[in-house]
Amino acid sequence: MALKVIIREVIVSDQLELAGSSVFLRNDQQIIGTGRAIQIAARGKNRVAELAAGWKEILATAEIDNQSGISSAGLIALTSITFSENSSQDSVLYVPMITKVYRGEVGFEVIIEGPKTLENDLQPVLGSFQDGSFTSDAFRSAVGQSLEAFSATDLEKVVIGRDLLMPIDSRPNLAIPLKRLHDRYPDCWTYAVGDVFGASPELLLRAQKGEVSARVLAGTAGRGTDPDVDRAISEGLAHSQKNRHEHEFAVNSMVQALQPFCDFVQADSEPFSLALPDLWHLATDVKGELRDGVTLLDAIAELHPTAAVAGTPTQLAELLIDELEPFDRAGYAGPVGWLSSNGDGELAIALRGGIIEPNQIRAIAGCGIVSESDPEAELAETELKFKAVRYAFAAESL
Template sequence: MALKALIRKITASDQLELAGSSVFLRNDQQIIGTGSAIQIAAKGKNRVAELAAGWKEILATAEIDNQSGISSAGLIALTSITFSENSSRDSVLYVPMVTRVHRGNVGFEVTIEGAEALPKNLQPVLGSFQDGSFSAEAFKAAVGKALEAFSTTTLEKVVIGRDLLMPIDSRPNLAVPLKRLHERYPDCWTYAVGDVFGASPELLLRAQNGEVSARVLAGTAGRGTDPDVDRAIAEGLANSQKNRHEHEFAVNSMVQALEPFCDFVQADSEPFSLALPDLWHLATDVKGELRDGVTLLDAIAKLHPTAAVAGTPTLLAEALIDELEPFDRAGYAGPVGWLSSNGDGELAIALRGGIIEPNQIRAIAGCGIVTESDPEAELAETDLKFKAVRYAFAAESL
């Protein structure tokens, strides 16, 4: 079906209309989509390539009438890609019926012919999370098995996740949790696309005017309440052999994966400590220039999963994750974000959130396990990472 899209200029809005919406928010950039005009679903090893081909087919037939006067405005698609090719859940790419895009004072709206009215007065879901299919003791045991694998295989790093569950009666309206996440973590990418949601601190890949950029995070420490203690924690993180070891794997994985698609790739020579409200992360920025004819999804197909969410070597790490984790990650730790008909786009890694399942919400937090890891410390790290989702869904704001 050929889409007919009208793009018009709209005034900037401070009021986020999040009820029943798909979103991708960061600082003063807001992408808010309602409904689905057309959707592509894919499973298995070639899921990203199938979504990329479907997006190209949509663009080849779409009739786009840009009346906004904004040269960068285009038809917008949202996508969520599963972490694993073995997931039972779909990877999806869809064009919303209505998409509102705000960047600072510039805004435009993409309306697909035949768009339906927006939902009104939906009730939000709030509540508390309890232990999921992976208890604290079971998680520590899994970390122990991962440590054993370092001495019996060529494994160098593996990311093991732990889950929490909250029961729900029906498809939830995430308006309140998403608003809380965006306000508390404005420098993160707050997202709700398909069945995944959260506020990710990690940009997987951004494309703009033929250039790509990424921010790699690996290595974590909790924030201190006293400024001097907090600075000492950041310095300790920057000098931690375990965390630097974990971070090096993630950066090297990103650079090596990007090189075939770029004329050049460069990474910061040293990581920096990135401050979030609850955590410190070691971070490194990576930049490159895409080769002619290469799209964002082309690069993502080879880039995902990085060592930051799977491990090193990738295939060995993925096999151990399948063996140790008693749940389907679905879109958690997979690419999530938006694409534009002009070739631009942003895909974050779906972290600090969870997935919507029948009758429940599953929150997931993972840790990078290397030879220096300690099971008790890794468990504590998951508790730190769960703070975001617990805050978002608390019956009263914490």
């Protein structure tokens, strides 16, 4: 059955209505969806291609009545794709029943005609996270095993994640944690799509009028409390052999993966230090122009997973991750974001957050392990990265 879609202009609101919503927020761009009019789910190696084919079928039959007068307005879908093809969880793409899109002073609402069923019984949840299935000692041991693998195989980098757990009684209302994340990290992509949530500093790929762009992050250091110390930390990160080594793998992986889909690909010649409230990251911006007929999901299918979340070579890294990590990443470290019927879209990497599981929330933070890595330093890096989710769910804001 064809979707009957009405798009109309709305007044931009200063109050975010996040209870029970799917969201993708950054600065003054806010996408807020309620309910699900239609959903596609897929698993396995071809999961992205199946979602892409399903999205094309939706667009082929959708009857879109754009009453907004905004030429860039279109039907919006939200998607969350699992990190691994071996995940026991679904990758999903769904069209909300109602989607509000705010961009600066411009706002529009996408309404799917038909009965509306919304989730109103969600329970607010705040609290603290405790060690998960990967204890500190187990994580340090896994880093050590990764270092041994560099000597025994062709592996050059692997990203190992550690988890924390918080018990819950029912499906959680994430309105408070999401608002905290968006307020504290406005330059990050705050997301809640399917079963994943967080505030990611890393854009995987954006498509706008045929052009694509990405921001690659790899290499991390904690912020200093004193301005001079903070500046010294930033400069130290930029000159750290270990961090630049890790970063180079991630950038090369992105460029090589994009080249088959683009007429040209261009990356910054040198990384820059990106400041977040808790962390410094080494960052590089990558840009390109999509070939005719190539969609955002076509590129994502080949691009994911990048070296930033898996390692180099990818297949060896994924095998080691499956061997060492005692949990299913599900949508963590996978692509998450939105697509528009006009061909535009934006997918971040689902980081600095976690996944909603039956009776618990699992927060995950990962580190890029290279030959210069130290197990104790990598453990400390996970604690830095957990600051965001601990803050978001704290019973009292920190």
